[in-house]
Amino acid sequence: MTTIQDVARQADVSVSTVSNVLNGRGNRMRPDTLARVEAAIGLLGFRPNKLARQLKTGQTPLLGLLVPSLANPMYGSIAREVEAAAQERFGYRLLIGSTYRDQAKEAAFFEDLLDHGVRRVIVISSLADEQHFESAAARGMSIVSYDRRAVAGRPASVGHVTPDNFEAARLATQHLIDQGHRRLAFATVSGLTLSRSDKIAGFHAAAEAAGLHKDARVLDGGALNEYGDSVIAEVGRTTGLRLGSDTERPTGIVALNDLLAIGLMAGLRETGLRVPHDVSVIGIDGLFLSAVSNPTLTTVQLPIREMAHAMVEQVMTPWTGSGTCELVFAPAGLIERGSVASPPTADRKHQAHKLHTAKPSV
């Protein structure tokens, strides 16, 4: 490995001069010195050791990213955008970890990051307790949390970037209502996180505004196991299966997210219920997968790239002002596809819906 010493020797200058050119202070020396140093660097193919640098500066160009599960395509999509932004804008790489929504795993990851000298981290967590990263923040970490709201009165050491979950769910619900649905449900998994509560609130708000409060139910499909998020689809499937024998079955269902919606449709199908002929389903996320599901999934698109960029931007340039820092992103829009139609019993005066597939046979 070639070191700064080798370069200094080669260019016949001192290490501090080399260090200066490395750190963009080439103007402090005679042009020919600069040229000599640069030539030496090129000749030797020298690349400064980031570790040694960091031992001095306490900074390493690494961004921690904590996700519930890498196997969940939604987090994969976010990670992809976070990586791109971090890399292109700041030259940072990603140190990633899955937590499976486990408090201990999450805390351990923070400790490791600290040990590795990582000072910036983006956390996608559904844990209710924000305490462990408040403490990491206190130890000098710049933290941005995804999918939760800032807590007023709490210190602003943690930044927040989140989709407007309330509005996303409200939009989805409203779409169902606009299609004529009256018996509504929101399909979710066990456990009430901030974001899930917000979505449920948005669902109820839309229902209430349409006078449908009594007909709006929340369907809990069960808990996520330790295997991670690939089971979200399974939870949806379970919910779908249950609905087969449900006489008071809803005609329009808002799913917590696209993955759950896809599983839900599978479960419904298995009981013989047709989507959207018997039951309409709408998702939230806008995963690329929902464009090739059968039927294609109508969904509320979240501005993934914009949020990822905002998170990176915020974690790189910590909020120094007073008060809390919170960025809430409105849904990018409703993507109408094939999983929503008018309810079976409703009159068909409502706007006809273009269906790519699975045309109702009525």
Added chain:
Amino acid sequence: MTTIQDVARQADVSVSTVSNVLNGRGNRMRPDTLARVEAAIGLLGFRPNKLARQLKTGQTPLLGLLVPSLANPMYGSIAREVEAAAQERFGYRLLIGSTYRDQAKEAAFFEDLLDHGVRRVIVISSLADEQHFESAAARGMSIVSYDRRAVAGRPASVGHVTPDNFEAARLATQHLIDQGHRRLAFATVSGLTLSRSDKIAGFHAAAEAAGLHKDARVLDGGALNEYGDSVIAEVGRTTGLRLGSDTERPTGIVALNDLLAIGLMAGLRETGLRVPHDVSVIGIDGLFLSAVSNPTLTTVQLPIREMAHAMVEQVMTPWTGSGTCELVFAPAGLIERGSVASPPTADRKHQAHKLHTAKPSV
């Protein structure tokens, strides 16, 4: 930040004694010394700085993982298993990067890893050229490559772990043949990587063995763009769309992977073709998503966890023997689901197939 010095002072010993207990050499000292040091560590909440350690040892508990795209659920699944194995067995974290199958990005990632002191990396690459990581290997990196074979005659500096792609495709093709299919196709994306060639070879081998050589076609759905692997499904969809107007259309299609199969089914559907009634589709991978697609996807399950564990094991304990090191994993089996049935024109003497969904209406 508390340092080893603080601990030494607190325990009233020297730093080397503390260092010794840190490195599992507690037996070299009197029990009460050990106890004092441990007490001090606990009291101060001391955690050794991995950076400083690494500057000395040249080792950092970080594993580089290079994937074509984080947004591809298959790589997400692999990453998840790699992470678990690296963490549980060795306490390593993941430094991850997407390459979008770009030579320059891949090379840059290797350079960065080297700069960060990362000495072990698992590469999932479809690039034909292995040279850039041969060179990294020469600089002391322990490298394991996924989804390609060792090149005989080349130095064994790079380990190889791969599914038996030939066998996986052969198995898939054979299943179609067993169901009575005679007009076969293999759906793929543009660009011939090692693993794709192997799959195509397996496809042809099965076809030939059944005397179907002339009826076995390869369908190229187009190239992956820079956006990454979420477009694989789109490529499949394009292929499906094309098949609508194809009079010599195959009745059974083996897809390069599950994602492409899911897109293919969507494209087929859009042209009015029914799966499996008109066309049977079989995937390769065994993604959790294929269990909730419509129809559910028959696929060849790859032993993802086993391969991930093998990769981690191999990258952590580099192959020192002579010759090449290559681990080829047989497919874990065929998962029969709903996307394969007998061909429309074939007689139905072949084994009936259980269909969860989309029952042929004949």
Added chain:
DNA sequence: TTGAAAGCGCTAACAT
């Protein structure tokens, strides 16, 4: 404009 030198926190000879 350039260089010398003191560390950053840790490990591992090499003393004692």
Added chain:
DNA sequence: ATGTTAGCGCTTTCAA
């Protein structure tokens, strides 16, 4: 059994 010390490769005062 324990301590002393010389670095790992770099940055950054401070001096020349």
